[in-house]
Amino acid sequence: RYQRTHIKHLNFHLSRKETNDRKYRGHLSKNEKLRHVNRVNCVLDLHKSHFLEKFRIALPLDQEDYHCELDKWIKFVLSRKVQALEIDLTEPSRRRRRNRRIQYTLPLNRTSSNSSFSASFFNALKSLSLKFVGVDDQMARSFISSCPMLEHLSIQGSSQLKNLQI
Numbered sequence: 265r266y267q268r269t270h271i272k273h274l275n276f277h278l279s280r281k282e283t284n285d286r287k288y289r290g291h292l293s294k295n296e297k298l299r300h301v302n303r304v305n306c307v308l309d310l311h312k313s314h315f316l317e318k319f320r321i322a323l324p325l326d327q328e329d330y331h332c333e334l335d336k337w338i339k340f341v342l343s344r345k346v347q348a349l350e351i352d353l354t355e356p357s358r359r360r361r362r363n364r365r366i367q368y369t370l371p372l373n374r375t376s377s378n379s380s381f382s383a384s385f386f387n388a389l390k391s392l393s394l395k396f397v398g399v400d401d402q403m404a405r406s407f408i409s410s411c412p413m414l415e416h417l418s419i420q421g422s423s424q425l426k427n428l429q430i
Contacts (some may be wrong), residue, residue, distance in 0.1 A: 272313065274341075276304050277322040291322060301325070301333050308340050316344035324355035326370070335371045345388040347413075352395040354421065367398035367423055386411050396421040401428045 277291075278300075292300070300323050325334060334351070341349060353368055364407040386392070386404055389411045399422045407417060408430060 271311070272315065272317040274307065274311070274318070275320045275322075276300070276307075276313070276318065277284070277320065278324075292350050294329075297323070297325060301330060304337060305333070308337065311344075314344060316341055316346045318348040318350075319346050320348075320350040320352075320426070322350070322352040325353055334368050338370065342386065342419040347388055348391040349386075349389060350391075350393040350395075351397050354396045357369075367396060369398035369424070370394075370403065388411065389414055393418040394422065398422055398424045400424040401426055403430070404428050 291377065304321070304323075308350065321334075323335065335378075338349075338351075351368075363416075368427070373420050386407060392407060392411070392414065395418075397420050403427060404417075404419060405428070
């Protein structure tokens with residue numbers, strides 16, 4: 265039990281059955297998604313380390329219902345000075361579809377002080393991978409300028425990224 269509290273890599277993703285099984289076809293019901301959300305919350309509640317090397321969330325949680333949970337998880341890992349952050353909100357059955365529901369957007373520069381954080385919180389990041397996360401040109405530039413350690417930046421499937429110039 266105590267060994268799990270100091271793990272430096274956290275990786276949450278669909279099981280092989282959920283990804284490949286004909287019954288699922290990569291689509292999860294609301295109850296199945298909630299089960300995954302509860303599992304992540306439980307693990308993060310038990311995690312006691314003050315440092316986290318890698319955090320990966322690869323779950324189809326693109327609906328607005330889960331945006332507050334995603335905000336909470338990202339704040340948690342950033343408070344642990346995460347070095348590699350991967351957020352993949354792709355639903356396997358929709359990988360090729362560009363027009364989706366409202367994309368989750370990182371809570372940068374929101375007006376409410378309890379829900380916002382600036383790109384400077386990402387200063388320990390060496391690798392940032394965002395799939396089907398809403399990132400606009402300004403936010404991408406902010407990552408590049410505010411993350412001095414950043415070696416790898418990947419943004420895929422963002423409906424908001426239009427014309428990034430570096």
